[in-house]
Amino acid sequence: MNLNTEQVAELLAGIARSQQAIIDAIESESGGWRNTHLLPKLNTASNMRLATARLLDIPSRILLRSQGRIPMDVATIARALEEAVGSTAPVATKPLSAAAPMAAPVVAAAAVAAMPTSETDGELGNFFDT
Secondary structure (H helix, E strand, C coil): CCCCHHHHHHHHHHHHHHHHHHHHHHHHHCCCHHHHHHHHHHHHHHCCCCCCCCCCCHHHHHHHHHCCCCCCCHHHHHHHHHHHHCCCCCCCCCCHHHCCCCCCCHHHHHHHHCCCCCCCCCHHHHCCCC
């Protein structure tokens, strides 16, 4: 059996939908589980520090995007797969990580709000000056 990129993208989208159903069931049983436990682990698994996704990171990125309002569509998944495998050159105008906004966890927003804004606000002000 030979699968093309579009078929693999549809398969990954379907798997993400089934995982999302399980996540929704857990969230309805114990509210706050998604933001407290799932999103920090999912951010780590999706390795968002890399601009272009590795093949290993794509399933986690798909599931992370499905936590937001707009899940990743099949065309975007197919493009990510092609970029990860290297069969086509990455799109120069818009990298995959900037294609659409990712769902940011509440924990990350609180951490950004707590960061010092100048050198005198916190202990990390002189950290990068050394």
